[in-house]
Amino acid sequence: MLIFIKLLLAHLVGDFILQPTRWVLHKQSNKIVSKFLYLHVLLHLVLYMLVLWNLSLWKIAATVAVLHFIIDLLKLYANDMFKNKSVPFFIDQALHIIVLYCCAFYADLYAHTLALFENLDWYLITAIVFVTFPASIIMGKILEGMSNQIETDHKSLPNAGKYIGIIERLFVLIFIVIGRWEVIGLLIAAKSVFRFNDLKERNNRKLTEYILIGTLVSFGLAILAGLLYVS
Incomplete structure (x- = not known):
């Protein structure tokens, strides 16, 4: 659970605190050729490594960063399909959290997910x-x-x-x-x-x-x- 919380913290910092509006606008205009898209993903990778503070977990950080890039890229091209722009935003965030969860509990993903549902009130x-x-x-x-x-x-x-x-x-x-x-x-x-x-x-x-x-x-x-x- 601690790994998931750390990854979530890094995600919140990278997506909401250290991402200026001009980066967002530039990504929306230039999509895959936007330099800020790659800078944004690199920033996330650095944040993941910092919060994990364990070089042996670099595969988790790298996997999350790559999937973050793919999700963000899909969102940039799917934005125009939605009249309500909040819809792709929430879908994007939900996918990011699912990725964090899967990567954090990859060793016993099924057992942990099953236990999570069994313990729901x-x-x-x-x-x-x-x-x-x-x-x-x-x-x-x-x-x-x-x-x-x-x-x-x-x-x-x-x-x-x-x-x-x-x-x-x-x-x-x-x-x-x-x-x-x-x-x-x-x-x-x-x-x-x-x-x-x-x-x-x-x-x-x-x-x-x-x-x-x-x-x-x-x-x-x-x-x-x-x-x-x-x-």
Whole structure:
């Protein structure tokens, strides 16, 4: 596990701290002929060797560096296939982490992966999944009759309310799991403060009631999931 953590640290430093924006732009424009692509991979190789600090592990560092080059190169040519540029970014990072994992545990990859899955807390994973999109859909069904009576605010970001709800439910679930119920009260208070001025300016009772009901339902679903998990 320590080797994986060290490789991950080197990756984070090389990809996010020691990679200037001009390198990224130059790679996107010049792709395989970009000098910064090769400099970037060389930097990663140096970082891998530094964190491992063991010459006998040079094959791991070299393998990860070569695969890093291949993944980055594929990303440069695949970028234009995606309208949402965050998609290739996350795919790229996921592939890098998979490579780090495989190289770190290459000696007993199957046994370690099997043990990892066997030790997963499936109850917690189910609770986490539930408070994301399933809970959003349930809330939509519960509030469907009320939402038709609320005027749409075109100034809002698309799906902003849905993602805010998902994040707040995840926080509530985490606080319940670690036994910090008092923080949930602070979270509700913080959300109320942010909403207060907006609702005051609108002076719309229906909207206020709708948001209040939605907030209570959202927190209620998260608390229910948390209670079922800890019970």
